[in-house]
Amino acid sequence: MEPIDPFRDDTIWMTMDPTAFPGIHNNNVMRTVDGPYLRIVEQPKQRGFRFRYGCEGPSHGGLPGASSEKNRKSYPQVKVCNYQGAARVVVQLVTNTAEPHLHAHSLVGKQCDKGICIVELLPKDSSISFPNLGILHVTKKNVSKVLEERMIEAYRMGYNYGIFINPEIDVLQGEVRMPRELTDAERNLISSASIHQSKEMDLSVVRLMFTAFLPDSDGGFSRRLEPVISDPIFDSKAPNASNLKIVRMDRTAGCVTGGEEVYLLCDKVQKDIHNHDDINFAIVFKTPKYRDQNLQKPISVFVQLKRKSDNETSEPKPFTYHPQIIDKEEVQRKRQKTLPNFQDYSGAGGGAGGMFRGGGGGSLKFPPCIKGHFFQGYQTYNNFGSGYNFSSGVGGGGTTIKHAYQEPVEDSDEDSDSDTDDDPAAGGVVRICAQPEPVGLGVESEDTEPTENLELNTTGCVLEPHLAELAGRQAQALFHYAVSGDARMLLAPQRPLMTTQDENGDTGLHLGVIHSQTDAVRNLAQVISGLPGEDIINMRNDLYQTPLHLAVLTQQKEAVEALLEADVDITLTDRHGNTALHLAAQQKEDNMLRLLLKYKPVVQLTSIPNTAGLCPLHLAVQANGLSCVRALLDGGADVDVQEITCGHTALHLATELGNLSLAGCLLLEGNAYVDSVTYNGSTPLHVAAGRDSTKLCALLMAAGADPHKENFEPLFFKEDELCGTCEEEEEEEDEGYIPGTTPLNMATSPEVYDILNGEEYQLTTTVVPPQGDMKSLSSDTKQELCQALEGQTGGWESLAHALGLGILTSAFRLSTCPARKLLDSYEVSGGTVRELVEGLKHVGNSSAVSLLQAMCKEPEAVHTTPQLTGPGLCKSIQGLTLGPHQEESGICDSGVETSF
DNA sequence: CGGGAACTCTA
């Protein structure tokens, strides 16, 4: 016995549930492998092949193999295993049904006749490929006629094994030496079978059935092997040939109030373009209002594409509706709330802990109110209705409940959709989801009935009022315990109480944090972390906030520490997908961030995106938090991490925001990769050039950015009718090659253009006139000053400190002439001779002092143009020139050339 | 080959 070949298609299928894979027929069961058997070596390509009508004539190319490629074509192929010798292989088209039937379509091509293909396998070969199979599409009115002929022929020739015609016919599957003649009874059976089967036949899909016949002792091919059936082949011309698939959504969460635009990128697996089996469609729609505007906690729903014609649906993608409350306000509100009197409720028992809120478990009334339009390439389609419906359902109790959906709205022209899309609630397009009325609930099974009843409750909430109050009081009672005494002693046995949540889902621990009761928090955290079982310390409130989130939001260092010590789960996210680290990254101060980052495991969170696709570093950049950016970089965050939606790095974002200091910080301190690319192939320099920012361009160029880097935006269109004049430029390009756009292409102003061409950016002349008068010193004087400084041990270093440039000493030290470097930096930073003299006096370098006083008689006279630079630039350049914490130094000017 | 016009069917 040979070992079983794990790659045999039929051995693998053994483990599958055939009902779960409708395309797989139970023929494909494992068989013993010691005799000869037929095996499909290469499956046919399932999509992208078009069935042809007779009137279209022959020669439209053969059915390709699954792995066929443009330059390396392959074809369906079968192999007779465990056998050497001649064989005959018969290929028939069968239906894609559990019980395969003969298909009315015909196989056409080289060795095809009467709709089937018969090939002789030469004794020297063991496998055989079918390079020229066409599928002839029977016309609808001929289906039963053709099918009947096909059945008769199959029966005559003994090729009716494995295809189900009629039980009485099917038993007559013997080996056939000579074509069988049919009795009238048999003809009648076949006739009615063909009429019956033709009614059910799906003309847009077929499978290939291969049957091999080995020669018997008389040389006739009568030893039939078990047939094998291929994967289904879908007619690419059939209107429903496309796969519905949501490839990407630009957002996966939104507010219950709806009206937020969502872009869906959809696969349409139908055509074969450049070896990719897909075309991307974009569908834009606005989220409908959720039926319950008072939603208390996030609820998960699903987005899916649904095609009206055949009810085909895509895989559902999750989407989260969250309540419309702002965190800060919420905390504020809770703080203001008066606390109940503990004594009143202390005896209220603790049995009923847990979640009372049950609205989320039910099904969803998702108003059928989607409208939108398609893009494909540059065309806009408004015939939303002709293609897809948008639908949604929600998982509840293990079943997905789908809804009946309103007919899609169709716009009369593409300009009108802005009016109609705008405000669902206000006139015009009212049918966009204004009604709380559930429409056509497709609730099928009886077990959803209780949920149904609950849903009739207009608040969507199954919480019984008095129970809610009770729960709230328990949580607060616990909080009181914790505040007023040593919770460790009191609370250990009170486990149910600990899990109790108030009407906002807050536990006692949440409340402790909200009310800044650090000791209570510490006590509770200690108790709770000591308890086995339930994860009380990580319990989320209705906003999905853990106590840690609240502690970070309210900037309570001690509470955060206490919680971290109690080993909370730092990976938990709030309803926006933010971990506590994300929240800390958005704060003005970096202390929360640094505190969190001290805990090693937290560092891993730095590359986790929230639901908006942003990592902590991106959030810090967006919040213009230089100190937070530094904290993250110091903490080991990946400076080049990309956000999810477009692939921007922090440097892209900083550039986009025009934030020179952040960009400088990322480059200089974070050592960010200057030419990182977005999904679009754009570098930060593309962004800077696009927004016409001289400073950012100069910065990025100085950091080594490539001004010739092409992104994926075509620079022009080939048949450019819009612009007849600009063709000659790229005339000599290769056929079909369209270059991408470079930063240089994007430059609009001459300044930016020059900078990108490598011209020095003259900060001092164009933007930052020197404040100081160091320029008045001759180079000889400077030279002598340097010598005076070098002569004194530690001279220049002390001076650097005296001049507020101490932070740069280590950088200067790298230079061959640190003193010179110091003086240069001091000059460009706007230092004055007078202050230099003061500094020299301070460090006691009398020779240098006298030197300066001798050489420079009238320091006051040389006053420079005091057109001060804007504070933004000033600050940004600081970011470039100096290391962290230079804010204190008060230095404020350029020095760009020293930094790169 | 693939696009699409023309024709047919059906709700």
Next chain:
DNA sequence: TTAGAGTTCCC
């Protein structure tokens, strides 16, 4: 009757 979906045919 008609629009849209599906089918067939033409280039």
